[in-house]
Amino acid sequence: MRVIENKYLPPAGYGAIMLFGVIFVRTGVKLSPRTIRHEEIHKRQMIEMLVLFFYLWYGIEWLIRLIQYRNRKEAYRNISFEREAYANDELTPYDRTVFAWTKYLKNND
Numbered sequence: 547m548r549v550i551e552n553k554y555l556p557p558a559g560y561g562a563i564m565l566f567g568v569i570f571v572r573t574g575v576k577l578s579p580r581t582i583r584h585e586e587i588h589k590r591q592m593i594e595m596l597v598l599f600f601y602l603w604y605g606i607e608w609l610i611r612l613i614q615y616r617n618r619k620e621a622y623r624n625i626s627f628e629r630e631a632y633a634n635d636e637l638t639p640y641d642r643t644v645f646a647w648t649k650y651l652k653n654n655d
């Protein structure tokens with residue numbers, strides 16, 4: 547995946563962000579293999595959601611999680627797309643099935 551170093555993305559406190567198949571990192575930040583795998587999972591989620599619906603769902607679920615957890619970071623961490631990515635970004639290879647993120651919709655805590 548293409549990586550673009552820049553001064554603005556991602557927001558402070560986040561390691562990397564994948565937008566439309568490109569990874570953005572702050573200038574000088576070294577990407578770990580785990581982060582690259584994490585962003586690759588997001589890329590597959592994005593493609594199966596036809597790009598637009600990935601970002602739409604991501605935003606809507608973040609708002610729902612924000613109401614649920616009343617904490618921005620916790621809300622982010624519990625978006626189904628993030629739950630799937632964090633749970634599997636250490637697996638090489640991650641034998642992923644299509645729409646695997648839907649298994650992470652349900653709360654397990």
Ligand SMILES: [Zn+2]
Nearest residue numbers: 584588628631
């Ligand atoms: Zn993520």
